[in-house]
Amino acid sequence: MNISALQAHYREKRPKSASFFEQAKNHITGGVNGNLRFFEPFPITFQEAKGAWLFDLDGMRYVDYLLSYGALLLGHGHPSVREAVQRVWQEQGTSSFGATYPLELDMAKELKTLYPSFEQVRFTNSGLEATLFALRLALAFTGKSHIAKFEGHYHGSHDQVLVSVNPDWERAGDPQSPQAIPESYGMSDYYLKHTVVLPFNDWAACETILTKRKDEIGAVILEPMLSGYIAANRDFVMRLRELTKQLGIVLIFDEVKTGFRISLGGAQAFYGVQPDLTALGKIVGGGFPIGVVGGKREILELASPSHSRNRGETVFHSGTFNGNPMSLAAGLATIRHVAQPGTFERIVARTTRLRNEIESLGQHYGIPVKTIGEGTIFNVVLVEGEITNYRDLRFARKDVRLALDFLLMDHGVYSKPLNRFSMSEAHGDEEIRATVDAFERSFAVLKKL
Ligand SMILES: Cc1ncc(COP(=O)(O)O)c(C=O)c1O
CATH class of the missing domain: 3.40.640.10 (Type I PLP-dependent aspartate aminotransferase-like (Major domain))
Structure with missing residues (x-):
């Protein structure tokens, strides 16, 4: 899958993040404080967060599924x-x-x-x-x-x-x-x-x-x-x-x-x-x-x-x-x-709902997508067979997943490319609807690539 057109589009829409990264990499090694934070062509620079949402330097907003690598079970700034x-x-x-x-x-x-x-x-x-x-x-x-x-x-x-x-x-x-x-x-x-x-x-x-x-x-x-x-x-x-x-x-x-x-x-x-x-x-x-x-x-x-x-x-x-x-x-x-009665269960129920919606959209568009996980974490893996260990991951279409991630970012959903999805209490109906819509639009493009 040719990812460069998607990356060019990503760059075009984020001139401020691009320019920030150019400066940052002169002062901070690789422009990031942790190797896992980097992705090509440059990571997004954020300036604000609220609930389930992230806001970047270029004025775009995203439903956040990275949630600081899963650390925020209640979302940002609860x-x-x-x-x-x-x-x-x-x-x-x-x-x-x-x-x-x-x-x-x-x-x-x-x-x-x-x-x-x-x-x-x-x-x-x-x-x-x-x-x-x-x-x-x-x-x-x-x-x-x-x-x-x-x-x-x-x-x-x-x-x-x-x-x-x-x-x-x-x-x-x-x-x-x-x-x-x-x-x-x-x-x-x-x-x-x-x-x-x-x-x-x-x-x-x-x-x-x-x-x-x-x-x-x-x-x-x-x-x-x-x-x-x-x-x-x-x-x-x-x-x-x-x-x-x-x-x-x-x-x-x-x-x-x-x-x-x-x-x-x-x-x-x-x-x-x-x-x-x-x-x-x-x-x-x-x-x-x-x-x-x-x-x-x-x-x-x-x-x-x-x-x-x-x-x-x-x-x-x-x-x-x-x-x-x-x-x-x-x-x-x-x-x-x-730990208040029903709270955790509600986050799990929303996670399950989102996973089901993603999988049925995958079926609709003929994209072999699986959501794998338990509780409030899952990953979106493009694979036909079972994944039970590290070696099985070689059968997954990482290239298609990467393309999907760039399309999702374009439509306002962020998990950091190739990362898993974590949910929070702040991910309510509005956020789930926005996410499902972003997946639908992304799958529609992916199908044609
Ligand atoms: C399973 C597991 N163990 C250890 C760590 C390291 O934690 P930290 O990043 O807080 O050092 C992580 C971080 O992602 C992790 O996922």
Whole structure:
């Protein structure tokens, strides 16, 4: 599919974003503060957001399905969140104590009611820090040297897990025993040697690798839904829980994307499985930076400085802004709002309605589009067969999806090209209608390309 005409049109309609990007890239590496934020020919520069809507420098508006990578379950600037953050200023007078204060306990208790696998928690500033800390705890607890992760799963930008996230098909190796492929230049060989890559949803292959390397592997970390939308088979998750228990391996659910999105209790409530440790992020901060590690007391206690252990025998964890009042207040306001009876269910019902409309439009226009996901996240994948793991994604028409994304942006819908769709409470009838209309117009053009 020739995308250049669509990109030329995109450029023509956004002279201010184009010119901003030209300036920005002289000062900010690549013009973006994160490689994933870039797309060709240049990313849109936004200047305002409200509810479910984004407004760009060129005066165009979009229904937002990126929602800051899924972090905003109530949409932009929800009144409860604003009020909670303003209250912090008024009542506490600071945005950071760098010390303990009551809101930390409120949040810890709130999380424990929704995530019964949490006996204790620690707060961090990002999902990256949460998975890093969870893995360090797991290796300390087991005394082993290696971690195992699944091909295609993302756990943040630290070296231990920046392995085989999006490996080239040609280099990825045997599907049943994938190669560890670095995701970045500059990573030490140490990580490639100490991170074992597992095939997702292939139980026989996983069991073989884990059993064979049980003396080295101290942790298995996974996104229970690959990239937030490709679900683990229920049986696969159950068996993984059983086997890791038997082999003395700490099971870590990375629920940074799925937490509060698949269900309020995350993917672990959906599957009815309790991991040993869980990483949360995104929604827990209500739009402010956060990460959480929650799980078994006996594992988390290894980080407790109040035990009389030698310093070398305590798991180190710290951070200037850990558990800062702004993130906790905004997060608590979000969780309490969405936990009101019927609220989460309403967001899920609207997500399902939108997905159904997109799929039936696809059928009408003869475009093989599937919406894959659970709860309040889904992705739009152009594929005929089933998608159960990273390798299956090679059958998807990424080129058509990219064209669709440019057409959607042209008609006022934004998810960032090739990204999944997250919904929020702010996505109501008007937004869904505008989105369905944009899909219809885009499919009509796509059909002729
Ligand atoms: C599953 C998962 N884990 C970890 C992270 C890293 O979180 P952060 O970007 O807050 O560092 C992400 C971010 O998208 C994620 O989706």
